[in-house]
Amino acid sequence: MEDYHTLPAPELTNLQSYADLQKFLSRKRNSGETFEEFERRLGVLMRQVECELKADELSRYDVEERVIWVAGEELRRCLDKEPKTYSSSSGPITIGRNLFRSAKGGKSICALELRAGIIGGCTPVLARQVCFLMGHVTSVETAAVFSELGVEGPSASTCDRIPKLINPIWERNREAWDAALREKETIPAEATVLAVSLDGVMVADKQAQAEAKAEREEAKKRGLNVQASGPAGYREVGCGTVTLYAPADDLDEEDGDASGPKRLATVRYAREPEYKKKTLTAQLDAEVASILAVRPDLHLVALADGAEENWRYFEGDQWSQATKIVDHGHACQHLKSALFVCYGKTVDGRAEYERLRLILRDKAGGVEQVITELDRLDRKLYRENHPQRRKLLAKERTYFSNQRERMDYARYQELGLPIGSGIVEAACKTLATQRLKRSGMNWGDGKQPILTIRSLQQSDRWDSGWALVANSFRADVSRVSKHGHLRRVEIIQEAA
DSSP states (O other), rough: OOOGGGGGOGGGGHHHHHHHHHHHHHHHTTTTHHHHHHHHHHHHHHHHHEEEEEEHHHTTTOOOSSEEEETTEEEEEEEEEEEEEEEEETEEEEEEEEEEEEETTOOOOHHHHHHOBBBBTTTTHHHHHHHHHHHHHHHHHHHHHHHTTOOOOOOOOHHHHHHHHHHHHHHHHHHHHHHHHHTTOOOOHHHOEEEEEEEEEEEHHHHHHHHHHHHHHHHHTTTTTEEEETTTTTTEEEEEEEEEEEOSOOTTTTTTBBBOOOEEEEEEEEEEOGGGGGHHHHHHHHHHHHHHOOOOOOEEEEEEEEEEEHOOOOOOGGGTTTEEOHHHHHHHHHHHHHHHHOSSSOOOHHHHHHHHHHHHHSSSTHHOOOOOOHHHHHHHHHTTHHEEEHHHHHHHHHHHHHHHHGOOOOHHTTTTTTOOOHHHHIIIIIIIIHOOOEEEEEEOHHHHHHHHHHHHHHHHHHHHHHHHHHHOOOOOEEEEEETTTTTEEEOOOOOO
């Protein structure tokens, strides 16, 4: 078989699409023609030229041998030049290609697709474009973008299918590929703090809805009136961030915080609902271990809201030397709730909140002063005989009492540590909420493909991540030996 690289390049002047383009450019101008019409028609003709050139180039990846070897198995050609239409970034490409099948039977294999890295009937560039857009908008909107750009195909169903096709391959290689992505990155010399945060967001889930429906039907059969205790049909998508910080400048322009440390880089992860966020926490563990192996001098910080599940993770051995901080913003929300119980929406209540908020944040032992003040307010409510309000206040007082060891905010600031988990809260919003919680959305097995794409995009790992995906769909073909009149061609398949 001739190496396709040695074949002559197509003569541009022999292409029908090129002739159509020349004819259009040499036409007699119509005085009523707008520039928009000219621009649109020119784009169509240029894309037709692209398609013919791509078809010619793609056909060079076909294998003409009668026998090939795939993953050590002998395959024989079963169909000669079977026509196939592929979608590309300029439009559809139709070519003939040879198909091969094992003597054991089963599906045919197309050597051309393995060599060229075709992904679900799409060329590599189009598949990347589809996945990139799917990370931002729905499949219908993605298809509409291509239509608006004048690219024929891909359909909404194709746009929905491509990320789902890639996801099993990513998951199968996830640990190795995550490690490969980390190896490409460096740790800024000015970094002094490594902060890890964990949180989650509830997303409509088809399986959870089916289970909730089954529970309701079973309750009806048993004559029970079951009242939902929470949002039925929702499950938690876990989000985690790993952030490097440097000592504060006079003003961090991006975060708008003059007192906090300067954020240098953040890796974001998001995972579909899973027991104890097992995969997500494993990813965070690996990320932290990789960074500390190079920079053991970094000050490790565990930063989260007061949710018990998050802090169970941070009780692991890896976090024994970490400084553990409850998000100051969540603490302030609990402080505001406590004061609302006592003062209502009054000027005095707002003033007292501002006073205690600053004490909590900036004064040594600030949390103890807050607890002391809440105790005083509790005694006042007792004297005024407000048992229900005392019960509400006790809940907020317990929060501060349980979290007091993680609320030494004045000391954390002196050490140059972050005291807010806004980065992971933003990750919950941008990774999950903005894409998965649009009106009417209801998710099945399509959540993780989108979350993986968005995680790569928002961690500045999209280019490197896509290179790993694209390479997994490509296979090398080389001549190995002669057996009689046959040539054996070995194909090492990574994608299937």
